[in-house]
Each structure stands twice: as structure tokens, then as C-alpha cells.
Amino acid sequence: MRALTVTLNAALDVTYRVGALRPGATHRVTDVAVRAGGKGVNVARVLHALGVPVLATGLAGGGAGAALRDDLVLSGVPQAMFPIAGETRRTVTVVAESGQATLFAEPGPSVTSGEWSDFLGHYRELAAVADVVVLSGSLPKGLPVDAYATLVRTASVPVVLDADGSALAAGASAGPAVITPNRGELTAASEVDDPLALGAAAALVSDGAQGMTAYTCEGVWTAAPPEVITGNPTGAGDAAVAALVAAWHLPWPRRLAEAVALSAAAVRAPLAGDFDRAFYDQHRADITPREVHED
Amino acid sequence: MRALTVTLNAALDVTYRVGALRPGATHRVTDVAVRAGGKGVNVARVLHALGVPVLATGLAGGGAGAALRDDLVLSGVPQAMFPIAGETRRTVTVVAESGQATLFAEPGPSVTSGEWSDFLGHYRELAAVADVVVLSGSLPKGLPVDAYATLVRTASVPVVLDADGSALAAGASAGPAVITPNRGELTAASEVDDPLALGAAAALVSDGAQGMTAYTCEGVWTAAPPEVITGNPTGAGDAAVAALVAAWHLPWPRRLAEAVALSAAAVRAPLAGDFDRAFYDQHRADITPREVHED
Numbered sequence: 001m002r003a004l005t006v007t008l009n010a011a012l013d014v015t016y017r018v019g020a021l022r023p024g025a026t027h028r029v030t031d032v033a034v035r036a037g038g039k040g041v042n043v044a045r046v047l048h049a050l051g052v053p054v055l056a057t058g059l060a061g062g063g064a065g066a067a068l069r070d071d072l073v074l075s076g077v078p079q080a081m082f083p084i085a086g087e088t089r090r091t092v093t094v095v096a097e098s099g100q101a102t103l104f105a106e107p108g109p110s111v112t113s114g115e116w117s118d119f120l121g122h123y124r125e126l127a128a129v130a131d132v133v134v135l136s137g138s139l140p141k142g143l144p145v146d147a148y149a150t151l152v153r154t155a156s157v158p159v160v161l162d163a164d165g166s167a168l169a170a171g172a173s174a175g176p177a178v179i180t181p182n183r184g185e186l187t188a189a190s191e192v193d194d195p196l197a198l199g200a201a202a203a204l205v206s207d208g209a210q211g212m213t214a215y216t217c218e219g220v221w222t223a224a225p226p227e228v229i230t231g232n233p234t235g236a237g238d239a240a241v242a243a244l245v246a247a248w249h250l251p252w253p254r255r256l257a258e259a260v261a262l263s264a265a266a267v268r269a270p271l272a273g274d275f276d277r278a279f280y281d282q283h284r285a286d287i288t289p290r291e292v293h294e295d
Numbered sequence: 296m297r298a299l300t301v302t303l304n305a306a307l308d309v310t311y312r313v314g315a316l317r318p319g320a321t322h323r324v325t326d327v328a329v330r331a332g333g334k335g336v337n338v339a340r341v342l343h344a345l346g347v348p349v350l351a352t353g354l355a356g357g358g359a360g361a362a363l364r365d366d367l368v369l370s371g372v373p374q375a376m377f378p379i380a381g382e383t384r385r386t387v388t389v390v391a392e393s394g395q396a397t398l399f400a401e402p403g404p405s406v407t408s409g410e411w412s413d414f415l416g417h418y419r420e421l422a423a424v425a426d427v428v429v430l431s432g433s434l435p436k437g438l439p440v441d442a443y444a445t446l447v448r449t450a451s452v453p454v455v456l457d458a459d460g461s462a463l464a465a466g467a468s469a470g471p472a473v474i475t476p477n478r479g480e481l482t483a484a485s486e487v488d489d490p491l492a493l494g495a496a497a498a499l500v501s502d503g504a505q506g507m508t509a510y511t512c513e514g515v516w517t518a519a520p521p522e523v524i525t526g527n528p529t530g531a532g533d534a535a536v537a538a539l540v541a542a543w544h545l546p547w548p549r550r551l552a553e554a555v556a557l558s559a560a561a562v563r564a565p566l567a568g569d570f571d572r573a574f575y576d577q578h579r580a581d582i583t584p585r586e587v588h589e590d
Contacts, residue, residue, distance in 0.1 A: 016387075016399055021318045023391075026398040063358030092311075092387060094399065096318075103321040104311055104389065 003047055003245050004130035006123065006151060007040030007058030009108050009140040010081065012068050012090045013272070020096050027094075036071040037091065037272065039136035039162060042235050045273035046242035046262070048077045055080055057126055059119060059140065061109055062087030080126060082119045086110055086140075111142035120154065127155040132245055135171065136162040136238065149174035158248075161200065162241050165189065172198035180241055182206040202252070204244060204259060206237060212263070213292065214256040221253045221289040225264040235272025236263045257287040298342055298540050299425035301418065301446060302335030302353030304403050304435040305376065307363050307385045308567070315391050322389075331366040332386065332567065334431035334457060337530050340568035341537035341557070343372045350375055352421055354414060354435065356404055357382030375421060377414045381405055381435075406437035415449065422450040427540055430466065431457045431533065444469035453543075456495065457536050460484065467493035475536055477501040497547070499539060499554060501532060507558070508587065509551040516548045516584040520559040530567025531558045552582040 017031040036045075044056035060068050060081035065088040072079040086109025094102045127133050133155045135148050144150075148171025152159045158177035161168065164185040172179050172189075179200040186195055186205055195203035195215045202216040211224035243262035247255040265280035266272075312326040331340075339351035355363050355376035360383040367374040381404025389397045422428050428450045430443050439445075443466025447454045453472035456463065459480040467474050467484075474495040481490055481500055490498035490510045497511040506519035538557035542550040560575035561567075 016401075018399065021397075023316045023318065023397050024395050026400065029399050029401045032401050063362050067358050092399075100319050102316075102318050104313065104324050104387075105321065106311075106324045106327050 001052055001245070001248055002129065002131050003044075003052060003054040003134060004126050004132070005040040005044040005047070005054060005056050005058075005134045005136065007038040007056065007137055008111075008143065008147065009138045010036070010038035010041055010058045010060055010065075010068055010088055011105075011108075012064040012071075012088055013037035014090055014092045016092060016094045018094055018096055020098065021094055021100065021102055034067060034071065035271065035273075036068040036075070036077075039238050040134060041068075041072070041077075042238035042273035043134050043136055043162075043242045043245070044077050044079075045075065046239050046266070046275060047245060048075070049275070049277075050242065050246050052242075052246050054078065055126060055130070057081060057123065059084045059109075059111060059115070060088050061085055064088040064090050080122070082122050084109060084111055084115045108140050111140050113142070116143055116147070120150065123151060124154055127157065130155075130157055132157055132177075132248060133159045134162070134241055134245060135159060135176075136241065138163070139167050146170040146174075152176045160241055160244060162237065169198060172200045174199065176200050178202045178204055178244060180204045180206070180237065180244070182208065182237065204240065204256070206240065206263075208233070212240065212256060212260050214252050214289075216252050218252060220292040221256050222292050223256050223260045223287050223289040225260055226283040226286050229264045229267045231267040232270055232272070233267055235269075235274070236266045238272065239263050239266035239275055253289040253291075256289045258284060260287050296347055296540070296543055297424065297426045298339075298347060298349045298429060299421050299427070300335040300339040300342070300349060300351050300353075300429045300431065302333040302351065302432055303406075303438065303442065304433045305331070305333035305336055305353045305355055305360075305363055305383055306400075306403075307359040307366075307383055308332035309385055309387045311387060311389045313389055313391055315393065316389055316395065316397055329362060329366065330566065330568075331363040331370070331372075334533050335429060336363075336367070336372075337533035337568035338429050338431055338457075338537045338540070339372050339374075340370065341534050341561070341570060342540060343370070344570070344572075345537065345541050347537075347541050349373065350421060350425070352376060352418065354379045354404075354406060354410070355383050356380055359383040359385050375417070377417050379404060379406055379410045403435050406435050408437070411438055411442070415445065418446060419449055422452065425450075425452055427452055427472075427543060428454045429457070429536055429540060430454060430471075431536065433458070434462050441465040447471045455536055455539060457532065464493060467495045469494065471495050473497045473499055473539060475499045475501070475532065475539070477503065477532065499535065499551070501535065501558075503528070507535065507551060507555050509547050509584075511547050513547060515587040516551050517587050518551050518555045518582050518584040520555055521578040521581050524559045524562045526562040527565055527567070528562055530564075530569070531561045533567065534558050534561035534570055548584040548586075551584045553579060555582050
């Protein structure tokens, strides 16, 4: 199983440690941590940690784009990010000694039509040697709303699409293997109750701390995490996508259990793209999906 | 008059616009502005705007260092920043719609002894073709406390030193032409009342909104701004230093008047390194320094 992750709106995630955040004041930052981010990058990081061969692609530009590549190289995650002229967005999270986290997200670059067209050629070559493709996150400015539909159709292998809003609706209509919205995103994107009405072959729908439900042509299963998990929910969805990919050839109830377990393990880790491996190893066998018989 | 400005701890100043700053929340940044900063860079920017030939040097490294150079090139300010391996510090100022500004200042890079030694060679060559040298701001980690003393002694032309704490005390002992502390910095650095006891030939001491006093071997003069100025005091001291340099060959009372006028004009401009030119042109002749006869 060789996976290709695509992050069109990748980010450089910067964390500042300060004593306390006081609006209007000047703060001496005591520690700066910089890390490659964006949903598809997080998926690639988790897959790499699980030992699944993965290549991270997407768009990256400017100083932040260079730092993003450097961090992936340092992390050992294979990458083939495609260069653009615009500056990759940064996110700055200010973490106070109390643990309070305040996030500032830059708007991100605009992508030209020429860059998008060149990226499609790059993507076509990478997708041709992958077994599964993962498309994650928002679309940067300048891309057509059906960008994900184009990427789904260009790949001749199964595609997992993790997006929301119009990018999800347009992308799902091209028939990906799985979409992975949370319940709110699904309701916003579709007027009908059936998650498969959007066009995907299957849907893994998250209900947050309550667990996840897999809607497939073979049946519908639901599973809850082994216990109430507190922590950082950022990256939990990306871990669920990574679990889906890592368990690709297992039956759906098992894939669902893996997604719930790895997602919970990700909530227990402070950084998106990491997971609590001991918790995952301890609990992945405990989770027993329940088949849902819908009327 | 060719000036060389030296900024050993330069910064990339980033400004984020947000609706309102709410600790603990996620903020969508609506606009990102990036600008080369650091006190000596601000001095160079003001001198360039005044039409005084200037070259900006100092230490710059990493992605932030590259962006700093790029911005100087874009601004037309001649630069010969010296490359270091460490990442130049960023400052992030979050400006809310209310005008409230919250600043986060990164700690900055560590400089190796080899880099410092190589920079000294670079500096020696640049200082040899300058008429005046300006040394501004804090010392990055890794530099000796007497770094400014070494730079003062290496230059065979007059030096203006704008620093505080131990960097000011050690640098002033090497005999620069002028030091430019504010009253608090002066009190912290010297145990005696005479500002010239630190070792400089002259001292331009700021009392903030009350004005400035020039202590020289020819006499002591004081001057107040033309009116009460409200605005952004960041960069006002750098504008005063630029005025001193631009008016180098004028008598001290005139140089003091220029420093007070340009400093007030800088408070009226939103960004450090800019000044309100109309205000400066209108008021620079109004300011009449008063000689202080000390007992």
C-alpha cells in the first residue's frame, strides 16, 4: 500500500510559548517551534509513523514553503511538494503557561492557473504509482471549486477526500472511494439524509467524541471510542483518514475500529500529526463496531 | 555623508490584522504585512527617505533573514546584511479593528564566534568607506558583551551608539561620538549624573514626550516637540538617530532641533521607520533649543 497525500493549502505551523497572553501588551516569546502542517501533511506524518509507505505532495511556496519542506525532510516523511510563487500560509499558536492556546491563521497564497495546470501534470505522475490517494483540506485562493473533482478523476486508484463545503460537494460528485466529513460538514454539504448521495462510494462520518459511523454499500457500522478522551482534537480527523488507508484491505467494521482508535490516540497527543502509540496499541482491539440497520 | 547602519539583532516585523483578539480562540488573519525591521534598519529607512546615502548591514539568517533582505531591496534601501546560520527573529504584532496592538517577539538566533569574527571583517571593509557608523539595538545571543566596543574601535569614523544596559555601558567606554539613550536607560547604565561619564563625546538623551537634551563638550541644550504628539512611539528614537546623522555638520542646537522634529514626525506615522513628512517639514524650523547652564 503506497499512499499519496495531497495538501493544496499546506501550512507552516508555528508555536510560541509565552507566560500569559495579555491583549495590548508586548510579549517575550520564550520558545519557538516550527512544524510542517496542513491536513494532508498530518495524514502523511501518521502513515509514516505507522510504517505505511507514503509520499506527501501539495503546493508550497516562499520562505514558509521552504521551511515546510525542510521540516518534512527532518521528520523523514518523503515529500514532493510542488513549488508555487505565493507564500505558504503560517499558523501561529500562542500557548500560555496555563495551557491556553490562541491561534492566528494566515489567509494563505493565491495560486495561478498556470501553477494549477503544472501541478496537475506533477500529480498525474505521482498518482500513477500510488495505490491510494488522499486529498485533504481547504482549497487555496485561485483554484476552481471543482479542483478536487479533477484530482479524483485524474487518479486511476481509489481516492479518500477530506474536505468541507463546496470543495467537498464538488469533489464528492466525481466519485471518490471515501469521504470523511464530520456530521456538521455533511449536513452543510448535502440536503438529503443519505451520506452516499453526494457521490462517494463510502462515507466515514465523525460525531466527535461520540465516535464515527461508516456508511458503505455493504452496510452501516458505528463505533465509539474506548473511553472519554480529553486533549487536542486538531488532527484527530487526519489520524482517522490515516487509519482508513493503513487498514485499506480489511473489512469495513475493522477499518472503522482502527479509525476510531487512532483518532482517539491522536486527541491524546499535543501536536496534530502525532498520536499516543501506547493508547492506540492498547485499545485498537477493544473497539467493536455495531451494525446499524436503517429503515 | 555616507552612513553605515549596523543591526546585529535585526528582525522581520510581521503585522496581522484580526477582528478582535480573544485569548483562547482561533483567529482568521485578514491581512498579513511583512517588513524588514530592527532599530538600525529603521534608521537606514529614514535616512534613505531623507536622501542621505546609507548602507544597512548587520546579521540575517534563515527564511526570515531572506525575507528581510528582499524587503530592503523592494524598499530601495541599499543593504549588505551578513549571512548567519541561525534564523533571524520575527516579531508578530496582532492589530485588532479597535487599533489595539499586541506584540510577540521571538528570542532570535545565536551567533557563533566564527560568524562574529567573519562579520568583523565584513564590517571593517564597509566602515572604511563610510563617513559615520550607526550601531543600534540589542546584541543577539552568542556575542560578547563588548561587541559594540569592538565595532566602535574598528571604525576610523565617528560612531553613534543606540543601545541599552550592559551593551551600552561597554560600548560607550570605547568612546563613540554620540550615545542616544532615553533617560531610563541612562540611569540604568550609569551611576553618576553626567551622561558623558560613560565615555561618549556627546549624549542625546530622550525624555519621551517631553523632548530631548543634548550633552556635549560645547554645552547642553534641551528642546521640546512643537505640540503634544500621540501615535506610535516605536521607531521615534531611530528617527532621532537618523536626524543626528543627516544634520551631522550642523551645530548641536540645530541637530537637536532636527532630532526632536523628526522623532515627533515618526510618532505620527503608524510604522517604525516611517515619518510624517509634512509634519516634519512644517515644524523643523519651529523648534528652538534652550541652552541649559548646569551648576
